[in-house]
Amino acid sequence: MKDDSIREQLVFYAQRAYHRGLVGGTGGNFSARISKGRMAITPSGVSLADTTLENLITVDINTYQWDPVGPFVASKEYRFHADILRLRPDINSVLHIHSPYATAYAVKGKNIPMVTDAAFKQAKVPFVGFAPSGTHELQQNMAEAIESNPECRVILMEKHGMAALGKDVVSAYDMADLHEEIARIAFLSETLP
Numbered sequence: 563m564k565d566d567s568i569r570e571q572l573v574f575y576a577q578r579a580y581h582r583g584l585v586g587g588t589g590g591n592f593s594a595r596i597s598k599g600r601m602a603i604t605p606s607g608v609s610l611a612d613t614t615l616e617n618l619i620t621v622d623i624n625t626y627q628w629d630p631v632g633p634f635v636a637s638k639e640y641r642f643h644a645d646i647l648r649l650r651p652d653i654n655s656v657l658h659i660h661s662p663y664a665t666a667y668a669v670k671g672k673n674i675p676m677v678t679d680a681a682f683k684q685a686k687v688p689f690v691g692f693a694p695s696g697t698h699e700l701q702q703n704m705a706e707a708i709e710s711n712p713e714c715r716v717i718l719m720e721k722h723g724m725a726a727l728g729k730d731v732v733s734a735y736d737m738a739d740l741h742e743e744i745a746r747i748a749f750l751s752e753t754l755p
Contacts, residue, residue: 563730565596571731573613575657576604579735580611584742585659590723591637594731595647595654599624603643605634623647638696642704646727649708653727655734660723663745668718675748680740685713687741692720716741 563571576592579585590610593603602618604610619636621628623644628636637643643656667674673689676682688707693699704725707717715737717725724741728734 565602568594568596568731569602569615569618572602572604572618572655573615575731575735576610576613579657579659579738580609582739584661584738585610585723590657590659591639591643592657592731592734593621593637593640593643593647593655595623596620601644601647603637603640605631606637608634639700641698641701642725645701645705646708646725649705650712650727652729653734655728655731656725657728657731657734657738658719658723658725659738659742661738661742661745663749664718664742665723666749667745668723669721671720674718674741674745675752676744677748677751678744681744681748684741684744685715686711687716687718688714689718690720692722695722 572592572594588607588609591604593601595601601621601623603621604613605617605619617634619628619631621636621640626641626644639658646656688711690703690707693703715727726734726738728737
C-alpha cells in the first residue's frame with residue numbers, strides 16, 4: 563500500500579475510534595509504518611476526531627527524528643510506537659486508546675478476563691506496569707513487553723489503556739475494538755448474579 567493510502571486509513575480509523583467511544587478528549591494516539599523506515603503518527607494535544615492528513619507527523623523509527631507540521635508536534639508516545647514497529651517487522655500499525663472497559667481493568671491492575679469464545683482465540687495480553695505517559699520508563703516497559711511476548715497483538719497498560727497492534731491500520735483497529743468488547747462482556751458477566 564502506498565504512503566498516501568496508509569495516511570488516509572490512519573485518519574479514517576483515528577476519527578472512527580473517537581466516534582466509537584474507544585477514546586475521548588485528546589487522548590490516544592495512532593501510528594502506521596510508511597516507506598523509508600518511517601511512521602506517520604497522530605499529533606499531540608489533538609483529538610483523534612480532529613486528525614487530518616495535514617496534521618499527521620512523520621517520524622523516523624530508528625532515530626526518532628521528526629519535524630513539526632505547522633503548530634503540530636508528534637504524540638508524546640511516539641517513541642514506544644517507533645520501538646514496536648522496529649522490534650516487530652510483522653506489525654505495521656499501533657493504536658493506543660483509553661477504551662473504558664479495558665482501561666477500567668488496567669486501572670484496577672487486572673488482566674482482562676478472557677471469558678468468551680472470541681477471547682479464547684487471542685494471543686496472551688501482556689500487562690505493563692504503570693509509568694507516566696511519554697516517559698522513558700513507559701517506553702522501556704513497552705519494549706520489554708514486546709520482546710517477552712513476540713506474538714502479542716494487544717498490550718494492557720496499567721492505569722492507562724491499551725495498545726493494539728496489527729499488520730495494517732484496519733487489523734489494529736479491529737483488535738482494539740475486539741478487546742474492548744471482550745472487556746465489556748467480562749465486566750458485564752461479573753456483575754450478573
